[in-house]
Amino acid sequence: MKSEVMVGNKAVAYATKLARANLIAAYPITPQTTIVEYLSDFVAGGDLKAEFVTVEGEITAQLVCLSGSIAGARTFTATSGEGLLYMSHALHHTARYWAPVVMAVCNRSVRTMQPDHTDLLAQRETGWIQLYCENNQEVLDTGIMAYKIAEDDRVRLPVAYALDGYVLSFTAEPVEIPDQEKVDAWLPPFKTQYPVLPETWDHDLEEYKKHWAQGKGINEPFTPFAGDENFSHLTMVSWGKGHDLQWRWRAHQEAMMRAKKVIREVNEDYGKHFGRSYGNGLLEEYRTEDADAVIVAMGTLASTSRVAVDNLRKQGKKIGLVKLKSYRPFPDEEFRDIGKRVGTIGVIDRNISLGENGIAYGSIRSSVYDLKDRPKVLGFYAGLAGREVRVRDIEKAAEMTLKGAEGAPTWIG
Template sequence: MNASEEYEIMIGNHAAAYACKGAKVQVVAAYPITPQSPVVEKISYFIESGELNARMVRVESEQSALVACVAASATGVRTYTATSSHGLMLMYEILCWAAGNRLPIVMNIATRAVGAPWSVWTDHQDAFTVRDTGWLQMFCEDNQEIYDTNLQAFRIAEDPCVYVPTLVSYDGYILSHTFMPVRLEPQSRIDDFIPPLKHHLNLGDMNVVKGVCPVTTPHVVKREEGTAPGYYEFRYSLQRAMEHSIEKVVEVHDLFAEKFGRSYGNGIYKAYKMEDADIVIFAVGSVASESRLVIDKLRAKGIKIGLISLKLFRPFPAKHLREVFKDIKTVVVFDRDVGYGYEGILFTELKSALYQLKNRPFIKGYIVGLGGRDVKADDLINGVLRTIELEKKNEYVEQTEFIGLKLDELDFLKKGGKVENGR
């Protein structure tokens, strides 16, 4: 078999679907939303053609989709769904239920801006908005990474040391609808990699359900039948599991790399030209992949710059990032999202992680590419150069800075300009 036969050309959404087929998911429930829909359309095709033995549950909304997944997962089966933007927002309540019950559901987000105004194009606002629900969160930079990360996600989520639902995000359109070569692995090798699900729950058999107290109280309940934890103990347990799952993410990534010969940094972040870097770009997804070009261009000008492309966003790998940034002079964070009223979300997170360092780097955050505005290499270069200038002056800018805004093209902002669509 020659190299070209081992690869198939496909969009990112289909790479996600092929991974689900490889993982032999048993129940899928989803509701169509741009740009996610081709994922479940493809899975539906696999089921109808007999290539995948799974049940597709058709529902009337994303909230119901995740409810169906929660219910299915609670009977002990491998469960998957995918969504974007407003669909994810509608799932919010159930995201908390899935995490609180430690259900190892895997979900893809084809990232998309959240309205208003209405947009179907990419940014990372939707994925970051569900940061605190208790799901593991990973980001991808290309279609092969979507396929590989999804395979890893099932194994990570279902590990008895973890049992935490997992989100794998990739940029809408930029990956979801872009054709790239993807190497699909043989079923037997995937079966070796992902063991059958050993769930901690099986509601299919009510006889094995230990019941003590139907209401989870603020306190621990003691009865003749046994002792039930309070809400506090359950939530403590979720946090501990998240903290410890970092080790499992690395372990599963390394196993994957050994077995299939493809690796993504250390499974937590991907470093690019970091060996002698004293200035570093920190970003995820599409912004990180565009930054690679920026690194090459700036290195050609003699600037010692590198990239840390974050793969694992939750749990946030603070310890690992402190290790990376401990000797770095300057950090530039590009956020394709805003924590409204404050600043970019990645920016906040990284600063918080680096607080413990003795010699903290000069760090500056920018907002880029909201609602699919093209993130150009030159925009990012301007951000880096401005940061270098600010660092020389040791100047801290309080206001959030947006790169790539086109206010100058809005005629009605000019003196005597005609108001058209601005208000």
């Protein structure tokens, strides 16, 4: 195993290389650009055997990945901010076709070039799994895990993993690079569920020919899960149940819910094989054992929050941190469990749903609503449009959370 001081964008490129993605299509946008540069270096230098498709914009980048994934390629794209917004309608299509595309998002505020999470969180209804990382090591590990989660037969959904632009994308820190052989052993080659190219399809071609010869055609699904309605989405059949296509949304929702279990499993299994795992995969609790209150943060804010929690613990204050890693699917059961244990939850959002409140704040408040003895949930905004968040800013939010002060979401920093 090697290690190197590298920027977050290089960690993304390494993860993609180790996962042996063989179709890459991306359009450059700051702060994502160097991901594409590192990957094109890998491909040009022969270190990564992949088709590198240069495209004229993000919609095409996503559609190249979608069609490539259906045909059996392990695909990768990356974007940021406005590029992600431009890609938005294609994101819906990738999710709708259950194509396990993996995408890195360098969070970029749509108000400046600096980071906040509003760009990716605005895509939360596209049906993509969303994972937020707090350091470059986690970026590399998540970049590998993303493929295992996406390609799991119980999921088969696209995954976006996020790193805060600039704060991670351009900050260099030590990162351990797993050995290629170990990654190969852990992550088998990708096989598509769609009968497009025989060599990349994971079913028996002869059986499939018989299926057609018997006159069954496409109205009778041909997959290992044929007959299991949870998986009937994998057949591309959209008229099997009459013209009512609401079941497509239902099946997608069920796959998202199954993804929670898969993310937990993949995270644990990764830990067994590579020695690093991140909480339970969906979220991570830090010093919450006997906490009166917890703060919740995503991305690099979680990293800074650890320092703030340590500082307050030294003063004898019983505060903990919950790092929210998976926003989609949302770990509501975990938050209910935390809600039973603590009096107050302070949610620090690096995003805003204008006209309402912080996005994670709303989700967490909703998760704990049904608890008989529910905790107070406070909302804070920090680090929007790339505003620097210092340890003392988080400490301030944590102190307010400990006091359980009532009130509308507060702007800190």
